Amino acid sequence: MSGLEDLYQQVIVDHSRRPRNFRPLQGSRQAEGYNPLCGDRVTIYVNLEGDKVKEVAFQGSGCAISTASASLLTEALKGKTLAEAGQMFERFHELVTHGGAAPASLGKLAAFAGVSEYPTRVKCATLPWHTLRAALKNAPEVVSTE
Amino acid sequence: MSVNRGVAGGAGAALTSPFNVWKIREDFPILGRKVHGKPLVYLDNAATTQKPRAVIDAVSQFYSNDCANIHRGVHWLSERSTGLYEDARVAVQRFLGAADAREIIFVRGATEGINLVAQSYGRRHVGAGDEVLISAMEHHSNIVPWQLLCEEKGARLRVAPIDDRGELIVSEFGKLLSSRTRIVAVNHVSNALGTVNPVADLIAMAHSAGAVVLVDGAQAAPHLPVNVREMDCDFYCFSGHKIYGPSGVGVLYGKAALLESMPPYQGGGDMIRSVTFEKTTFNDLPYRFEAGTPNIAGVIGLGAAIGYVSRTGLEHIAAYERDLLDYATQAVSAIPGVRVIGTAREKAGVLSFVVDGIHPHDAGTILDRQGIAIRAGHHCAQPVMERFGVPATSRASFAFYNTREEADALARGILKVKEIFA
Incomplete structure (x- = not known):
C-alpha cells in the first residue's frame, strides 16, 4: 500500500473533511473553477488590502485532493503579498507536477508532494490555484484544469 | 493456469457454474498481469472489455x-x-x-x-x-x-x-x-x-x-x-x-x-x-x-x-454474471456507509455505489493502488447522477471472466478506502 499514505496525508484528509475558510466573502474578487469530467467545482473569493491578501475563502464540492488544496490555499495565502502569492503558485505547481523536496516556504502545502506520483490527480490539486489566479484578475471565465 | 488466477483462492462457487471461469480467464492474456504490484482486478468492463486470445x-x-x-x-x-x-x-x-x-x-x-x-x-x-x-x-x-x-x-x-x-x-x-x-x-x-x-x-x-x-x-x-x-x-x-x-x-x-x-x-x-x-x-x-x-x-x-x-453461450454468461453481480452487491452493500445507486429488479453487469463522505475519485485512486480498476465519475450519464442527487459514483462493472474472489477484493478495497478516511 506504499504511496497511498503519501497522497492522503493526515493534513489532506483533515482539510478535506473539515475545510477551513469555507464561506463566501462579501464584495470580494472571485472566480469559479470547474472540471467537468470529474465534476469538481470551486469558487475562490479574495479581498485585497493594497497588494496584500487580506482575506481568502472558498466554496465548492469535489474530491479530497481538490477540497484540501483549496482549504490549505486559503490558510497559506492570508497576509501574503501578491508577489509572494505568485511565487507560491509557481512552487506549488512545481511540487505537484514534479515532486521532490518541498521548499520550506510552502509550509503545510508540502503535504501535496505525493500528488506528483498520481498524474490523473494533479488537476484536482491545481484547480483551486488556477482559480485563485483568475479571481485575482476577477476573470469572468470559468477555469478548468482538465 | 495459476498466472491468470488473479486474486488468491480459486475454488468455490465459480467452479460449479455452467462454465469454468478459471479456464475462461486463461483465454484473456491481460488478466495475468499485475498493477502496482497487485494482481489486476479488472472491474471496468462497462467502459471496455478485455480481449481474448482469439480476437x-x-x-x-x-x-x-x-x-x-x-x-x-x-x-x-x-x-x-x-x-x-x-x-x-x-x-x-x-x-x-x-x-x-x-x-x-x-x-x-x-x-x-x-x-x-x-x-x-x-x-x-x-x-x-x-x-x-x-x-x-x-x-x-x-x-x-x-x-x-x-x-x-x-x-x-x-x-x-x-x-x-x-x-x-x-x-x-x-x-x-x-x-x-x-x-x-x-x-x-x-x-x-x-x-x-x-x-x-x-x-x-x-x-x-x-x-x-x-x-x-x-x-x-x-x-x-x-x-x-x-x-x-x-x-x-x-x-x-x-x-x-x-x-x-x-x-x-x-x-x-x-x-x-x-x-x-x-x-x-x-x-x-x-x-x-x-x-x-x-x-x-x-x-x-x-x-x-x-x-x-x-x-x-x-x-x-x-x-x-x-x-461460451450467452445464456451461460448471463446466468453466471447474474450470480456474480448478486454476490458482489451483497458484499459491497453490507459495508456500513455504502449506498448502491441503481437497485432495479432486473440488472446486468453494473454495480454503482457511493461511500458516505468520500468522493468517488478518491475511492477510485485508493482502489487502483490495490490493483482494482473501477470507473469513478458521471459515466457520461449526468442526468442520472442528478436524478440520484450525487455528483458522481464509483462503478464496478463485471464480465464473465470476473470471479467472486474479485468481488471480495473489491469489498476489502472499499474497507481500505474507509480506513484512510476514518
Whole structure:
C-alpha cells in the first residue's frame, strides 16, 4: 500500500473533511473553477488590502485532493503579498507536477508532494490555484484544469 | 493456469457454474498481469472489455497474412479479405437473430450507429412539432444526437422518468407516447445503473403509437441474449470493444425496409454505384451506409469476438454474471456507509455505489493502488447522477471472466478506502 499514505496525508484528509475558510466573502474578487469530467467545482473569493491578501475563502464540492488544496490555499495565502502569492503558485505547481523536496516556504502545502506520483490527480490539486489566479484578475471565465 | 488466477483462492462457487471461469480467464492474456504490484482486478468492463486470445490473433492474423482492401481488388488477397469481412457480417446477423445480413451495418461504435439513425432516418422523418422520446437513464450518446436533431427540426425531446430504484416508469413512458412521437430511443441496459429495460414491451407500445424504436444495446449485447426479431426493434446498435472485440468498430442493425428508405449518412467510396458530376446512384444495402474503407481488421476481430461469446453461450454468461453481480452487491452493500445507486429488479453487469463522505475519485485512486480498476465519475450519464442527487459514483462493472474472489477484493478495497478516511 506504499504511496497511498503519501497522497492522503493526515493534513489532506483533515482539510478535506473539515475545510477551513469555507464561506463566501462579501464584495470580494472571485472566480469559479470547474472540471467537468470529474465534476469538481470551486469558487475562490479574495479581498485585497493594497497588494496584500487580506482575506481568502472558498466554496465548492469535489474530491479530497481538490477540497484540501483549496482549504490549505486559503490558510497559506492570508497576509501574503501578491508577489509572494505568485511565487507560491509557481512552487506549488512545481511540487505537484514534479515532486521532490518541498521548499520550506510552502509550509503545510508540502503535504501535496505525493500528488506528483498520481498524474490523473494533479488537476484536482491545481484547480483551486488556477482559480485563485483568475479571481485575482476577477476573470469572468470559468477555469478548468482538465 | 495459476498466472491468470488473479486474486488468491480459486475454488468455490465459480467452479460449479455452467462454465469454468478459471479456464475462461486463461483465454484473456491481460488478466495475468499485475498493477502496482497487485494482481489486476479488472472491474471496468462497462467502459471496455478485455480481449481474448482469439480476437487478438484474428486481428494479428489479418495484418500478417490477409491484409488487402475489400470490395475493390480483383486480386486474390482482396477476395480473401472481403470474404473474411463478410463472414463477420453473417456472424453478427446470426448473433442478433436478424433476418438478413444486409441489415447489419458496420460503424465505429454504438455512438455512430445512433448518430447515423438520427441524421439519416431522423432528418427525413422528424419535423417541426414532432417528438423524440428517450428515457432518463440514457448515456449522453443516446441524448445528444437527438437534441441536435430536435434543435435543427424544431422538434421536441421528451424524457420518460425513472424511479428511485432506477427503473423506467413504464406508465409514464406510455403517457409520453403520442401521434407526434416519431422516434423512441432507449437503452437495453443502463451503463450507469445496470437496469435492464423491458424493451419488447416498450417497443410494442411505441409501435402502437406509430413510432420507430432504436435500442442502444452497448451494455446489453455482452451480457444478455439479444434477438432483434423477437424484440421487434427497428434499430439496434452496439460497440465491438464492449463485447471483447477491438475498439473502433460497432454494429447498427436496421430493418431492411427502413434502411432502404433512408438517405445515405456519409458520402464516399464503396457507398455508390456510379458517380458522375451530375448524378450519383447509391449502392445497395448494407454498403450504402459504409462509405470509405471501413475498419476491416476491427470487423474481423469483432467476428472473432462474437464467435468466442457464442461458443461460451450467452445464456451461460448471463446466468453466471447474474450470480456474480448478486454476490458482489451483497458484499459491497453490507459495508456500513455504502449506498448502491441503481437497485432495479432486473440488472446486468453494473454495480454503482457511493461511500458516505468520500468522493468517488478518491475511492477510485485508493482502489487502483490495490490493483482494482473501477470507473469513478458521471459515466457520461449526468442526468442520472442528478436524478440520484450525487455528483458522481464509483462503478464496478463485471464480465464473465470476473470471479467472486474479485468481488471480495473489491469489498476489502472499499474497507481500505474507509480506513484512510476514518
